[in-house]
Amino acid sequence: MKFYKKLALVSTATIGLISLSACSNNSNNSSSTKIPTKITKKTTINFWYSLTGTSQNALKKLTKDFEKKNPNINIKLQSQGGNYSDLQAKLVSGLQSPKDLPTITQAYPGWLYNAAKNNMLVNLTPYVNNKTIGWGSYKDSGIKQALWDGAKINGTQYGVPFNKSVEVLFYNKTLLDKYGVKVPTNMSQLASASAEIYRKSNHKVRGAGFDALNNYYMMQMKETYGKDFNKNVNFAAKDSVKAINYYAEGVKAGYFMQAGTQKYMSTPFNNGQVAMFIGSTANEAYLKQGLKKGYVYGVAARPSSMNVQQGTDIYMFKKASAMQKAAAFKYLKFLTSKSSQLYWAKQTGYMPVNTAALNDSAYQKAKNSKIPAILSKTSKNLYFLPVTKNSITAYDQVNVNMQNILAKASKGQNWTSDIKSGKAKLDASWKQ
16 A cells, blocks of 8 residues: 555656646536436446555455445446556546546546546535435535545545545654653654664664655645645745755754665664654554564654645546436445445555544554554644645655755755755746
8 A cells, every 4th residue: 555655646747747638617516417316227337446455355345335235336346457557547548538437536636637627527515415415514424624625626526535544653662662762742852852763873773764755845844834835835945945954954964864765664664774754554564564573663643733644535527427426426425434434444554534433442442553543643633735736746846856855965965956956846847
């Protein structure tokens, strides 16, 4: 799962560059079509997805359960490959030939920016507000408003939250106990604890690192300086430089680490080279498999008052018939129900999007995972990448900028020129 999320972060830029031939139409009011409240005839829903292993098996099981309860609805699950880039590529082709599109698809919202612009997606608000097919209101859906907001494109509700995760702090309990360091609860403590670990280990163990560099930058800018990630962000401005330097100066001093050639922070963490890292909850499976013998890991809330929501949503295409749209939404409602989300979360490690499932005491006391116990706390205040024109391209550019800067910092070199050139590249990515 972690691989898929990270691959998606670096591959999403291509979608934003696609020019669609479909005519633009700003009127996207699904309420103009009457929503069937009963599925009175056999209806087939094609669902494109990209999941493997336990996640794929869990989806298949939930789908069978839904079909048993709704015999007139057939959900045709159509895997589009083993990773998100395969699904993204299929959507690229499908968006240029709408007749080939499915009824619904798993996707990151940024992938479908142009699809929304060209009136190819269904505004789901009328379905949410329908008391029979939906819940009657967003509040009654049991899904956090922040998750709903993360599935919007240009302010319109096109997606239903599905396989979501947030960032947490993974820490090597064995090493923290050895060096007498407490688990940090804010970013200032993270830096001081990291420096202490580095010093007490005689520079053999780095303190901490961040898995997603663009997540780091976006969250640091939002939480510390109140700046949203949009075209107005000045990469070379005073606040931005402070956000960059927090990480870069730690790398230069040795107590912070970037994954670099190891790609993911879980690798040096499992080897005991770094004592803590901030990354997706999906990393836990990798720690269970690869943690060096003798080490015990712990999981704590991200050391910040805000957290970033990650993962895909499910979107519906307008080409579907009225009956297909209603049937598909019944399926989405089922997938996001408390019982479905409890099963999904236990099987896959994803965060339940249903609040009742997230707060379920049995779930929070799960013995096979250390994440459920802290998820509710660390997901109270969620932030997301705003989906606007070229936002994905710009987000990917920030990742490149940070990689270049931290590479210089790790060599003890000055990175001022990299901030200036990074600004120019980021500005250009917004304007392309």
